[in-house]
Amino acid sequence: xxxxxxxxxxxxxxxxxxxxxxxxxxxxxxxxxxxxxxxxxxxxxxxxxxxxxxxxxxxxxxxxxxxxxxxxxxxxxxxxxxxxxxxxxxxxxxxxxxxxxxxxxxxxxxxxxxxxxxxxxxxxxxxxxxxxxxxxxxxxxxxxxxxxxxxxxxxxxxxxxxxxxxxxxxxxxxxxxxxxxxxxxxxxxxxxxxxxxxxxxxxxxxxxxxxxxxxxxxxxxxxxxxxxxxxxxxxxxxxxxxxxxxxxxxxxxxxxxxx
DNA sequence: CTCTGTTTAGCGGTCT
DNA sequence: AGACCGCTAAACAGAG
Numbered sequence: 070x071x072x073x074x075x076x077x078x079x080x081x082x083x084x085x086x087x088x089x090x091x092x093x094x095x096x097x098x099x100x101x102x103x104x105x106x107x108x109x110x111x112x113x114x115x116x117x118x119x120x121x122x123x124x125x126x127x128x129x130x131x132x133x134x135x136x137x138x139x140x141x142x143x144x145x146x147x148x149x150x151x152x153x154x155x156x157x158x159x160x161x162x163x164x165x166x167x168x169x170x171x172x173x174x175x176x177x178x179x180x181x182x183x184x185x186x187x188x189x190x191x192x193x194x195x196x197x198x199x200x201x202x203x204x205x206x207x208x209x210x211x212x213x214x215x216x217x218x219x220x221x222x223x224x225x226x227x228x229x230x231x232x233x234x235x236x237x238x239x240x241x242x243x244x245x246x247x248x249x250x251x252x253x254x255x256x257x258x259x260x261x262x263x264x265x266x267x268x269x270x271x272x273x274x275x276x277x278x279x280x281x282x283x284x285x286x287x288x289x290x291x292x293x294x295x296x297x298x299x300x301x302x303x304x305x306x307x308x309x310x311x312x313x314x315x316x317x318x319x320x321x322x323x324x325x326x327x328x
Numbered sequence: 329c330t331c332t333g334t335t336t337a338g339c340g341g342t343c344t
Numbered sequence: 345a346g347a348c349c350g351c352t353a354a355a356c357a358g359a360g
Contacts, residue, residue: 086350105332129351135334142333152360153332 082118087126087133090116091140095158102143102157105131138162138185139178144196 083090094111095103103111109127112119119126134140139162143155162178180188 088350125352128353131333132335132352133350134332150360152330 078116078118080118083116087130088137088139091130091133091156092158095156100155102155104145104151104155105134105153108156137178138180141188142192144192 085093090112091108094108095101097111098107108130109123112130113123134142134156139159141157141159143157145151145154159178159180161180
């Protein structure tokens with residue numbers, strides 16, 4: 070049987086929705102999140118169809134990113150400045166595709182009003198953290214640090230967010246998010262100081278932790294959490310589906326070792 | 329100025 | 345038939 074070429078769709082439009090294509094791009098990245106330009110690049114690299122009429126489909130793709138709750142915009146890490154934010158998949162959207170099929174979603178992923186508010190609050194806090202971090206780096210007097218909110222430290226929202234980064238070239242020691250982590254004051258100094266010894270279990274803030282992975286490479290995350298396992302399962306399904314549907318067109322890195 | 333992100337609107341296809 | 349999904353166009357604002 071002839072091996073299908075990497076570009077077996079040629080100039081034909083691939084049978085994947087923009088949501089699927091975006092999910093592929095995001096999940097093909099080591100950190101499970103990408104800036105918009107990298108999402109474009111992923112799609113154009115693998116599907117020649119999308120090398121034309123870029124204005125049209127990129128507009129649609131941006132519309133999808135904004136419109137669908139399944140995509141979460143994560144502020145850039147402070148030491149990696151650039152245009153635009155990073156985009157990731159909301160972990161609660163893992164089961165959005167039937168049996169891992171990327172062809173059509175089972176149902177639209179929609180966050181409840183409260184969930185959305187919580188998420189937005191956390192993301193706003195992260196953005197504030199970034200600003201404070203940058204101000205601190207610049208030696209400027211730091212603006213008032215963002216205050217901790219209940220949602221930043223408690224489920225259900227933040228405990229489900231943030232796919233687990235598989236590998237971070239610049240942060241090789243990081244493996245997993247902890248299940249038990251001491252609660253820390255949400256101040257620049259507290260967040261940047263070395264990890265205190267672990268004491269009693271406390272709910273982690275996974276959204277913060279996701280960026281902590283970006284910002285604080287010295288932290289050693291060791292314990293998998295349920296959402297990490299869910300993310301790994303989802304990735305395995307995605308890989309299987311992608312391997313079946315796309316074959317060499319869609320070349321992902323090897324799946325995470327499932328604990 | 330270009331790119332990124334948000335929002336609204338409309339249309340056609342599919343599902344229930 | 346109505347709800348839902350996906351695609352496209354377009355206007356607009358803000359950031360880099």
